[in-house]
Amino acid sequence: xRLPYPKLCFALYALALTTVSLLPAEKLSGASFNDKAAxxxxxxxxxxxxxxxxxxxxxxxLLCIGLILFGLGLEGAQSWVPGRESSLLDALANTAGVAAxxxxxxxxxxxxxxSPTM
Numbered sequence: 001x002r003l004p005y006p007k008l009c010f011a012l013y014a015l016a017l018t019t020v021s022l023l024p025a026e027k028l029s030g031a032s033f034n035d036k037a038a039x040x041x042x043x044x045x046x047x048x049x050x051x052x053x054x055x056x057x058x059x060x061x062l063l064c065i066g067l068i069l070f071g072l073g074l075e076g077a078q079s080w081v082p083g084r085e086s087s088l089l090d091a092l093a094n095t096a097g098v099a100a101x102x103x104x105x106x107x108x109x110x111x112x113x114x115s116p117t118m
Contacts, residue, residue, distance in 0.1 A: 025083025047101025
């Protein structure tokens with residue numbers, strides 16, 4: 001499935017992820033969920049959304065490395081947000097999510113004989 005306006009979708013997803021990541025603790029709902037699973041799923045989806053961009057092969061891989069660095073940067077920035085703290089485990093969950101998303105894209109592309117991105 002192709003996303004309509006893939007660059008816009010990617011930019012909006014990055015903006016939404018940044019906003020949620022940098023909200024003060026009191027703005028976040030008290031919903032019970034597994035924090036690490038949420039990090040994993042959000043970053044796996046980030047890699048899948050990135051796959052809609054007109055990139056192939058090594059460029060997609062470099063973008064995924066950029067997504068990992070983006071997640072690390074947001075984790076570091078959380079230490080300056082009231083009520084939030086940086087977490088190595090969150091950063092690892094972000095990294096694992098990007099890796100899982102990228103691997104899924106790779107396996108899908110091999111199965112359908114398409115370019116490495118969707």
